[in-house]
Amino acid sequence: MIPVRGVDGQTIAVLGLGRSGMTAAKALREGGATVLVWDDNDAAREGAETEGFEVRQFTKQGAFDDVDLLIVSPGIPHLYPTPNKVIAAAMAAMVPVDNDIGLFFRSLALDGWEELDTPPRVVAVTGSNGKSTTSALIHHILTNAGKPAQLAGNIGRGVLDIDPPEDGEVIVLELSSYQTDLARALTPDIAVFTNLSPDHLDRHGGLGGYFAAKRRLFAEGGPDRAVVGVDEPEGLYLANQLSTGPSDDRVIRISSGQKLSGPGWFVFARKGFLTEWRKGRQVTSIDLREVAGLPGAHNHQNACAAYSVCRSLGLAPRVIEEGFKTYGGLPHRSQVLGEKDGVKFVNDSKATNVDAAAKALGAFPKVRWICGGLEKEGGLGGLTDQFGHVVKAYVIGREAAEFALKLDGVDKEICTTMEVAVAKAAAEAEAGEVVLLAPACASFDQYNSFEKRGEDFAAQVAKVLS
Template sequence: MIAVQGYEGQNVAVLGLGRSGLATCAALRAGGAIPLAWDESPEARAKAEEAGIDLHDLARVDWSGVAVLITSPGIAHLYPAPNRIIAAAYAAGVPVDNDIGLFFRSFATSETIEFEQPPKVVAVTGSNGKSTTTALIHHILQEAGRPVQMAGNIGKGVLSIDPLRDGEVVVLELSSYQLELARALTPDVAVFTNLSPDHLDRHNGMGGYFAAKRRLFAEGGPDRAVIGVDELEGQFLAGQVAQAPEDARVIRISSGQKLAGPGWNVFARKGFLSEYRRGKQMASIDLRAIAGLPGAHNHQNACAAYAVARSLGLAPRMIEDAFLTFKGLPHRSQQVAEAGGVRYINDSKATNVESAAQALQAFDKIRWIAGGLGKDGGIAALAPHLGRVRKAYLIGHSAREFALQLGRTEHEICETMEVAVARAMAEAEAGDVVLLAPAAASFDQYPDFEKRGAAFMAAVQAGLGHE
């Protein structure tokens, strides 16, 4: 646990008692603060009481006696409108922060400063690929024998990590919700993977969404910035951070284009990762045979992780060896079975069109399971990738809407996951890929994308006789 510093003996209001909220209360108490905890959900309050946390209705609190309000990332604090308790804190002049801000405020202690190698923080953000990039960095460092922990949106909550060790690296996945509000952001290495429209209501448009991501680079000034430059926003961000074209504090990364110039560049093209510095090639890795990193989107993730590992002093060969043993993350281009020459891929995390497009581009001869609670525009934007699809098997609330947008692509409305998997398995031939990439949220049939992915895997195993 990271004991929160700076609030000893003071009242700290905590709004939201999910995973991060409960961890925040414990970390505040460890640092001598007095948490005043509340959640609008009776179920969450009951769990907090079971954990020994005292509850205080923040709608009735005397804000004059509160040092700061800590809120969970899922609670709106600005757009489309702030939560009523957060609005009351604003009106009373009480600062509002989150667990990420507390983490960076409390990370360095008198003990860690005395280490021979002070711990470092790598923070990863972006629209797509954050989780895989974070997990891949963690895996590379583990394989290299470096002490490392993974936290944030993946793994543990940031304040729940174990006591820090000499030379340790903490790898954080951070969302725009977390970055927008954190009052302290001081990573040693910051990573920006890419940007595509998401959470626009929460950020009042694309500009607000990008501004939230940009805070990771603007607030604390990381020692090293790894920036994907395949979109205009990434190019702008790299230009903002770099002091000159040859500034090696910025590592530009790309999937699909060769990067030129005198700086430090890492890019993947035609399945090969290349590292260039000052116009000279330093290393190359063949990514095509790495099963845990299929497709161009994973090649971008590989470039980001490679750049971070190099900035931390690891050799190219060591990174390549770690790539080969990376198994990928559950529900993200995860191969769950292979039988009769047919591969079964679970990409339940592909909850929007952009991530589904990446999945479709990663494979050929696809029997595509899609559908769920569709988003604005449906799947019309996937038309350029439908040539890879042999047949679509549509499920969930948006099945009929998606069917109208498939053009001449053969399709079947299956309604449920079990029917879709059974039909795809019955029709699949050697060389085909049965791919779950829903391009939709899961909430019409499942509580989250993990449960949806688990249902796909269970149906595949049942179809193969492995119940």
């Protein structure tokens, strides 16, 4: 655990007692603070009391009179669409609001670091799609190369729950917009922006607010190096804002599909090959086409981001390539579940928005597509360019019929449930085709999470493969 610094003798409130909230409460107490907690869930409050924390209802008059700071769990809205009542009360009482990410960055530099040969470094990854894969891939490459590393944040452990880092260790953090939006301290050594597509728009008051939340990772403290995907206007803008000119190699521009060149530092993937270009010349090229854990152009962008980070950390290209080849992928993200009679089954339940689903469809030439769920804002326009890959769509979800109406020009069948969709897709699929779960929707109409949806898909596929 990382004890929180600078809180000894303070009274600090914690709102939300999930994984990050409870870890923050414990780390604050470890740092000498008196910790008060609240969660709307009765069981969560009871659990906190068992851990020795005082429970306080913060919406009562005067509840913040003795409080120095409020720490908020990432899922709780503080501005849009409406501020949570507790957060609104804290702001009215002029109590500063932060989250566990802010606490982490202000507390990581522990006593004794001046004696280390190589101080630990932090890599923080944000963006709309590919954050988890990029973070996990960086961590895998480092550990495969024998480098000490820990994975935390929106993936793995809570940021304050990690072990105090050792000499030369790298902390890899996946950070969502919910986490970067509120953190008062954001000072990674290397920051990564993968891409941007419409998501969580209600939470951020629109696309501009969503991008602004991501941009804070680069603006609040300023990383020593930034790795920026430039395939969208926002990434191109961000790279321009961070760079002092064409030769500024503190910014590594990455792309999936574009050839990038010039006097700066570029890493791009085209036609299945990753290329590093620096100071006007090609440094290396890596064939990604047979890397089983990174199928498709979207994963090639993730590879470019991970490669750029690891090169910044001093790893040789061939060492990184070895890490690519042994990377097995993450569950629910382009996860190959198996193959039968020439038909491959792929679980991309994490494709919860249109952009992610489009990239998943684009990774395979002939797809039996399982899609649908709780549709997000913005419509399905971003999918139409990939409909040529779809042999047939099998639509699930409570609003399956309405979703199916929007799939113009696509052969489709309303299945509603995962069991029916997988059974029909498997029965109709031919050799060389892929049965792909890439819903383009949130899961909450039928499942508690995208993980549960992916697990159901995997269970139904297992019946087919048995």
